[in-house]
Amino acid sequence: MKQRPRESRRTAAKMTDIARLAGVHVSTVSRALAGSPLVEASKRKRIVQLAREHGYVVNPVARSLRLQRTQMVSVVIPLQHAAGQPLTDPFFVAMLGHLAEAVTQRGYGMNLQKIVLPTHEWLDEIIASGRSDGVVVIGQSTEHETLQRAAANYLPLVVWGAQLPGQKYCTVGSDNPGGAARAVRHLLQGGRRRIVFLGDPTGPELRQRYEGYAHALRDGPPGTAAPRTVPAELTPDAAYQAVRECIAAGEAFDALFAASDVIAISAIRALTNEGLAVPHDVAVVGFDDIALAAHTTPSLTTVRQDLEQGARTLVDLLFRRLDGEETASVTLPAELVIRDSAPA
Amino acid sequence: MKQRPRESRRTAAKMTDIARLAGVHVSTVSRALAGSPLVEASKRKRIVQLAREHGYVVNPVARSLRLQRTQMVSVVIPLQHAAGQPLTDPFFVAMLGHLAEAVTQRGYGMNLQKIVLPTHEWLDEIIASGRSDGVVVIGQSTEHETLQRAAANYLPLVVWGAQLPGQKYCTVGSDNPGGAARAVRHLLQGGRRRIVFLGDPTGPELRQRYEGYAHALRDGPPGTAAPRTVPAELTPDAAYQAVRECIAAGEAFDALFAASDVIAISAIRALTNEGLAVPHDVAVVGFDDIALAAHTTPSLTTVRQDLEQGARTLVDLLFRRLDGEETASVTLPAELVIRDSAPA
DNA sequence: ATGAAAGCGCTAACAA
């Protein structure tokens, strides 16, 4: 058993050390460092100066224990399959960046947790642990019930995802059905009639995208083929495989609506490699508008989610909940961005 | 002044509550939950069961205070300018994802800090605070001296960046000079003679890339133009502007080596918009091999940094340092990936 | 095998 050598870390100064140096009681130092007007101004300055000279900073662990408040926000990503969407997926990673931005701007720290196969009580444990003052969950995954339960007695919780009927927790998410419907109508207007849905509509967000797709198809002109799903996990490889197999099986389609940009891009490569021209033979629309989307060949027509606004909204709602407000869920617009993979 | 309403959060169970329920002393619960063989097996099981039923989890704040160990790793990103590389830059964001993966795999949490204009003692404060057991700094920025000072008496610190002479802290980074030189030699082999460096070689990593560039040019065939820098911050807009201005100023060049992919891609757009064909008129090579690079039009020839391996190595070294080992710095290979923006 | 008690570093109610 290896041990932590003490010499490796200079023992950090404690508040009592500063108190001794200043010749005052530790409580005076605490007050001085908190800028309390109770402490005589000159003395306060002296103490603050002393602390700085000695590189002293208040120990947040002790402070948190005493105050029962951590100044931390937990960001949790429940992933369904270990092999599924990795943490490095452009969507997550952009969301994380924006969240970090918004959280640190408020003087809070952010701690990041990835939950692989959500085990029994993952969320309750995070909440009960008191490691953070509030929780942001990115994606409902298959955890709707868990979220419902947790929200029943824990206010400072916000979730990125779809808004569901009877939902008790607060979500921020894009208008998935609307965005998907716009994408499909765009394809229909372009004369496409056999439009396939690529993705696995298990989680609420993807299901909503599927429903928007199916709904728009039902309202399509005569000759519009019925909805058809090509199931695929949200990874490049899975999507690439799924599309190739679909083509090999001889299925005919003239457009593809993908549940995410990542799989849309893979689909384009699969189609191209199979000798199908995009958009001539098959038009492709994605979902997300990741940074990559504008630069692919052909550039990707997609439904844009504004993750920066999403993250800012999540954090804003979380802090209002920390202040006791029962905030309502927010749905953000999902706008169609027309590029070359499905031109006007 | 708003107040935190107590009703919003069910008061979490404490260890003493479980002790009372089990009819034992809190120390026995502590031992039981830690799986100590001292506690009689049946009693231990009963206690663990009780804890689970009541959704009890050990409070990590109290635990950390007692053990003087947090099971947390701080990840810090010092940024030079508020306006510079945002946290959402693909490089950072990919690095973050990989780090999160590696850290959580070891059962540690990760807390994320973004330091905008590094103030006096940012690193010392993070270390002194005891918020985490170890620190990963992403990028040296202009903070070499700060890192030197901190490393003098704090072992569990690792840095992504360039290895510098006389360096006392442990870095993991790509072979910047080698990678840059390979990129430039590739351009020279393709017949390019007037190769410009795009970027601002202020920080150590970019300086090393510049040096690799300059070095390769000096060894170039007769007729090779001397090194020339077009300074630009690592943002798409700054780079786009810089390149357009450079063209407008009538400067002649037939190739461009960009300090990062993000600015390389912007450069391509600037060149194209100015009527210069890539690679015909101007070849472009980037640095990073971000996900986007393979999908731009034309696809980007670039120097690949393996961030996954980088992150794994950082975390591996950090944990060895937590165990007291004085690990040496590691330089990872930086391989040239030839695509269409500078074909063979 | 279990309990008692001390103490991690800090803040705040209370006393002076």
Place this chain on the structure above:
DNA sequence: TTGTTAGCGCTTTCAT
């Protein structure tokens, strides 16, 4: 204005 004191929730030595 400052000091004294209790205690946040936990682990661990020591005593039993």
